[in-house]
Amino acid sequence: MQYEAPETTKAAVGLLAKAKGSAYVLAGGSDLLVRMKGGFVEPDLVVDIKRIKPMREIKKTASGFVIGAAVSCAEMNENKALVKAWPGVVEAAGLIGSKQVQSRCTVAGNLCNASPAADSVPALVAAGAKALIQGPKGKRKLPVEQVAVGPGKNALKKGELIEAIELPARKDRSGDAYLRFIPRTEMDIAVVSAGVNLRLDKKGVITEARVALGAVAPTVVLVAAAAKAVIGTKLDEAALAKLGEAASAACKPIDDKRGTIEFRTKVAAVLAKRAAEIAYKRAGGK
């Protein structure tokens, strides 16, 4: 196995593009190293991106935030501006594993690993985040909901990597939230999860909404019907009930060791409603 730690994105892309056997990007390694130790993957080339300086930075720009692909989830939680603007995204990143895991792992890695239960992804999807991709043929941008294409499969082509995650600027009277269900308090994988981002008008009526669910389908799903259920409302009982129904209707889960179809479908509604209530409050709604 060859290990490389290039200092520029260009070099990293070059290595990946030229690689003959299986090649993997190494960010925090909290998925990759576990899979290597378990004997599930045997890479010929590992390209560590942590020496690439721009990938270690969070940049606040006029159009939002650019989170380098090698920024750890713990670092995201230390960035006050980011925490203020996107509390839902940051709390999702802060739920991954434990303190130790968070000090290594990244949201880009979480996204590329393409687990339907990935914690940061529903929050990123609800936020309308985009993945900035670099490859041998240049740059492209992909909405995060299009990065994972199935369990463990992502849309990146040979030689491509994610350089950064882009979050839009926080609009006024808007807020987001993320909730996951686990039977324990930590060190667990989401049985079902929900990310919600809402924007209100001056009267507290919802004008924009994005609702995303995790662990209920092969990939994280953006539920347009759930957004529709709350737009134009003040998140009253009836709107919440409709939101819950739409969330449940969007679920195509499986029965597995972590939960049943019935349970996931029901709890998806509960979490979507509760996350919406938090987001609504964060947006200034009463």
Next chain:
Amino acid sequence: MASESTMAHPFEDAPNHVTPTVIHDPILSKTDFRSVGTRPLRPDGLDKVTGRARYGADFNMPGQLVGLVLRSPHAHAKIKKIDTSKAEKLPGVKAVVTAADLPDHTGGDQSMYDILENCMARGVAKYDGHAVAAVAAVDAPTARKALKLIKVDYEVLPHVTDVDEAVKPNAPLVNPRMLTEGVEPKPKKASNIAKRTEFGHGDVDAGFKEADVIVTRSFRTEQTHQGYIEPHACVASVSPDGTGELWVCTQGHFVYRNHCAMLLGMDVSKLRVTSSEIGGGFGGKTHVWAEPVALALSRKANRPVKVTMTREEVFRASGPTSASSIDVKIGARKDGAIVAADATLRFTCGPYYGMWAELGSMTAFACYDLKNVRTVGYEVLVNRPKTAAYRAPSAPMAAFAVESVMDELAHKIGMNAVDFRIKNAAKQGTRASYGPVYGPIGIGATLEAAKKHPHMKAPLGKNQGRGMACGFWFNFGGQTCTDINVGPDGSVTLTVGTVDVGGSRASIALCVAEELGVPYEQVKCIVADTGTLGHNDMTDGSRGTFSSSMAGIFAARNAITVLRERAARMWEIPVEHVTWEDGHAKAVGEKYGNLAPLSLKEIAAAAGNTGGPIAGHSEIVADGAGVSFATHIADVEVDPETGRSKIVRYTVIQDAGKAVHPAYVEGQYQGGAAQGIGWALNEEYIYGKDGRLQNPGFLDYRIPVCSDLPMIDTQILEIPNPNHPYGVRGVGETSIVPPLAAIANAMSNAFGVRMTHVPMSPPRVLKALEAAKKA
């Protein structure tokens, strides 16, 4: 070696051992203590927190090889052929073994044969994870490659993993030769029921006729694992001269020695076993798994071999507890008196004969004074790993069923749950449902303490409920051999043969310091290897501190006899005029009273001139382990929309006899409760339709993490065990017995739903809540 099988199953004769023979010996009624009851720092603490302590995988030998085990991916399959030729040819591979390298030396001892077959499948793989071959190679990558080169030709057979499915008439047979024992006449047709046992007394049917209220319910509990943090690990080294050494993580190195010697066809005295520090065992390290395989590999390779199980192997192949299915029926009069109690218990054993339903049957009603009681147990074979003991084995499941019905019955007759239990609690002189008559016991006292505990009266929050339950465990004594050696400087080495799983080195040293009258710091307790002492039973049945402190105290008394003789010699006076007080020899009587007392140090310094080294020895069967009772109180909060529950407050009240080191006793109470809470809420083996274990890791086998638990409150009661010099009872196991029921009762009190299936995981609770809403 017929006694071997009783060593493998020490609880088999538990009824004999627990019958209290009350000894009214004044020497056994010590009440004023100097060392016992204090809380010195743990002697193994510094090494454990700094990483210096050596666990199973920390032993290394020059030239050591890496041993890995190939395991069956099938729940049940005939092994038609194993081709190891390619693996053997791989450079770096030094030995490959299969069952052919472990010929049968068990001489008709069925329980040892089962252990042999469990270590390495013999013709049939009986569960997912069953070992079929093993390799020893120069490094792990080579060993892993070699495993892939072993070709096993399987013929997959029908399997059964579920307890209720396995007892159905047309279930696939796990062992086609198994004829149910304990049924008259002995059946001619094989089944998955290995044994039927029955306990009780009185006339149950007549009793139920007197009942005003009867509650009947069926329960299920899923299989759990002990979840010890340290996986099984050992280094084996067999010399061509036929002697061998084994360094191993175990609860009983003498037992491991005896097992391995038998399975390898060696003399017991030629195999020396050293136990490591142990990162948890809880019953799961009471018989051998990989050790005979490591020895066979070493013998074949003529090199030391280290075998370390992965977590996945620990889950798939080493000792889980039983899954169970239990029916309980209890009847009571309106005044709260129980008139009859009946239970049928089906417990899984894995593919081999076990005594798990039997233990469940014995413990089920042990807390109560019952006129008419009956329990029937069925040992059920399934294609799952061989069941091993897990902390008070089988008692938690039985208590879950019985204590749930007790609560429901109390509710139905309109009596407080604690008062109802107090009214029916067993007392001194009660004939236990499993046979013996109790001596002084603590069930009533723990219930009275629970009633008075502030926890009982504390206000509850929204969606919270409070429950309580009782638990019982036999405790065990067993064979014990201990040495005391006084060093030339007067410091004392205390050599024990019981592995320290919960702080017993400190506790035994406290007892010996007490008896010798010297400070605790002057006594150093070590766990010796098997070459040093006579046979010691393993540390199970909560016997470590109970039995080794008893043997330690007797050894100290023998050492005191020697010390008095030496002092007499130093003074040149008759030994009858020398007593031992406060760590000093004192001359007594008019003639000698003015001689200055001699300290242990002074006597030790002179030993070279008074007869040589000073020692005390003791070998005993530590009979009379006092039975143990506990009452727990649990506050549970349930999210009614998700079924997720949280333990918000928890109290353990238990009789310790005498708490030698109270901090360790509290630790045992808390640890057992923590494991019970995990079992109650989330832990379970999940099998797929293919008979494969779906969750062999801590990610999906959910033991509680720290933040899942509240600080667990403890209250130690001391009702002295008359059979121990200081009144000690075992305290290690009873604390895991009540939590399942206490939590179920709390949920019932909060929401009116009776949970009958453990674990009470969120999907099960949510379903029950919704069903209750509809009804």
